[in-house]
Amino acid sequence: MSISVKARLIIIVLAGTAASLAGAEDLRGPETFWSITNQSERSRALFVEAGRVLQHPRCLNCHPVGERPTQGNDGHPHSPPVVRGPDDKGAIGSRCTACHQSANYEASGVPGHPLWHVAPKSMAWQTKSLGQICEQIKDPRRNGGKTLAAIHEHMAHDSLVGWGWMPGGNRDSAPGTQAQLGALIAAWIESGAACPAS
């Protein structure tokens, strides 16, 4: 094989790899939306892009409606049939930490993180539209009294949120990176934190 043919093959392989890495799971950065001159429209577009993370199974599974979390890429009911309990960390005698340790455990396939818990009921996202989630996120009565700056901090730096990009096992990662989500949320807040209609 000639050097030029080898070089072409290498380029084709590298291009294919880059295309697959930048595929459906990538997130568009805030700069992608600068061309939208209407600020509210740009803000809504930024949130819609961030919504690809917020409505991903890695996030929705831990923002359940009702007592029981879901799991898996298809969001099926958690097995065993555990409940959130009085403090969102499991029932008396059946705490989340009975199975979930401080890190993903490959031997059993059980995911883990030191802060493993579900979001409070007021922060339930399942069954909600992206617009409803957006309004909920901004509402201090439902978001745990958080300011928009605190919301950004949670999205951009909370390590349990960050688990969504390193879920282990056969679980799909959330799109993009946590830093990209943080940049989108920062730009959304900067542009007025407008919410999509639905």
Place this chain on the structure above:
Amino acid sequence: MSITLNINGTRREFEGDPETPLLWVIREDVGLTGTKYGCGIAQCGACTVHVDGQTLRSCSAPVSAVANRQVTTIEGLSSRAAKAVQKAWVDLDVVQCGYCQSGQIMSATALLEKKPQPSDTDIDHAMAGNICRCATYQRIRAAIHAASAQLAG
């Protein structure tokens, strides 16, 4: 790597892979075989032990996770709640094949140590992670209530 364990009040040193499941260490290294291997993926509860008083599926925890913590297996249960559970289990003849029962007893005891007078809902929630293929669930629930009555008496 050496990991200091405390199992049933006895201090031990574990030399080996820190990612080894705690269940393996309890059964193979320490020789306490009352804790059972069921599913290996934290679905059945047969391997339940207590760590610092809370239930833990020992198949789903690396031994490094319990370093310097108090591990209690079925062989080491000795609390007042545990004795009430053991008596109730015998009185009501709860066990059928028995394979899951050490895990059931560990979960029931942990519940009663935290909540001596549990409701049916409390029992359902606390025992949800313990499967019994002989379907002794109704006797388990009755025995927990019986143990609860002993504790109140």
